[in-house]
Amino acid sequence: MTRIGIIGASGRMGKTIGQIVHDAPDLTYVGGVDIAESNQFGAPVYEVKNLQAFITEQSPDVMIDFTMASASAANIPVIAKMGINIILGTTGFTKEQQIEIENAIKAGNVAAVISTNFSIGMNIFWNLVREAAGRLKDYDIEVIEAHHRHKKDAPSGTARTILGILHETVGQREEVYGRNGLQERGNEIGIHVIRGGDIIGDHTVSFSKNYETIELSHRAADRAVFAQGAVLAARFVADKKSGIYAMKDVLAL
Numbered sequence: 246m247t248r249i250g251i252i253g254a255s256g257r258m259g260k261t262i263g264q265i266v267h268d269a270p271d272l273t274y275v276g277g278v279d280i281a282e283s284n285q286f287g288a289p290v291y292e293v294k295n296l297q298a299f300i301t302e303q304s305p306d307v308m309i310d311f312t313m314a315s316a317s318a319a320n321i322p323v324i325a326k327m328g329i330n331i332i333l334g335t336t337g338f339t340k341e342q343q344i345e346i347e348n349a350i351k352a353g354n355v356a357a358v359i360s361t362n363f364s365i366g367m368n369i370f371w372n373l374v375r376e377a378a379g380r381l382k383d384y385d386i387e388v389i390e391a392h393h394r395h396k397k398d399a400p401s402g403t404a405r406t407i408l409g410i411l412h413e414t415v416g417q418r419e420e421v422y423g424r425n426g427l428q429e430r431g432n433e434i435g436i437h438v439i440r441g442g443d444i445i446g447d448h449t450v451s452f453s454k455n456y457e458t459i460e461l462s463h464r465a466a467d468r469a470v471f472a473q474g475a476v477l478a479a480r481f482v483a484d485k486k487s488g489i490y491a492m493k494d495v496l497a498l
């Protein structure tokens with residue numbers, strides 16, 4: 246039985262993942278850490294200041310982190326140093342935080358799966374965007390994303406991954422966030438962020454040229470889709486010795 250702990254165990258993603266792990270016959274949910282102490286699905290949630298004690302006492306094989314960028318930047322190096330494999334789903338890192346986290350994982354000689362989106366559909370969607378962009382390099386490209394009113398980072402980590410794919414495929418372009426007032430459209434990629442209600446996560450990439458527009462869209466209907474992907478990744482990483490993997494490795498895409 247693989248023992249799974251969660252950082253951010255009381256959050257929206259933490260609770261959704263906790264439920265799936267708790268119900269899985271091949272996994273044991275050992276609890277986790279969060280800002281406040283509590284209990285989830287019969288397992289203890291420690292205050293995050295006691296992260297090391299949690300790991301020593303509950304012996305997780307894999308820790309799954311869905312918190313916020315500053316929290317992961319502090320917590321991931323601690324876990325890596327203690328030799329625990331990692332699933333990292335948090336988004337909104339600065340380039341420096343991303344590099345520090347990857348260095349900590351390498352220094353700890355542990356294995357990790359890092360993804361801005363653990364849904365299977367989005368990982369296929371990224372391939373479709375790459376394919377479309379490669380054939381539509383002279384089209385105007387816009388990226389539109391929508392999330393619930395509590396999401397803090399913008400644009401979403403998933404949109405950032407989409408932008409990375411677009412730059413890689415069509416060549417580096419200026420990013421223009423929203424538009425206001427008089428301005429000519431240049432060769433930029435336009436990015437539009439919507440925040441409201443309980444939207445789980447919508448992403449659209451549109452390619453337009455005279456007389457036609459092609460739109461690729463992905464819509465998540467329940468955050469269980471990310472949680473299931475993260476749990477799949479946890480099973481994948483459990484017996485890996487070291488290395489940084491992506492969801493495409495987990496899904497063998």
Ligand SMILES: NC(=O)c1ccc[n+]([C@@H]2O[C@H](COP(=O)([O-])OP(=O)(O)OC[C@H]3O[C@@H](n4cnc5c(N)ncnc54)[C@H](O)[C@@H]3O)[C@@H](O)[C@H]2O)c1
Pocket residue numbers: 252253254255256257258259278279280281293311312313314315316317320333334335336337360361362363364398402468471
């Ligand atoms: N990669 C993906 O597939 C994916 C999918 C959904 C959300 N996310 C990302 O996951 C993160 C969490 O999203 P959410 O909707 O669950 O947010 P949330 O606010 O509901 O949950 C975050 C939890 O982290 C806790 N937390 C904050 N600081 C902490 C710290 N220092 N130590 C331990 N716990 C701490 C909070 O108390 C909260 O319970 C966000 O960055 C979001 O963008 C990623």
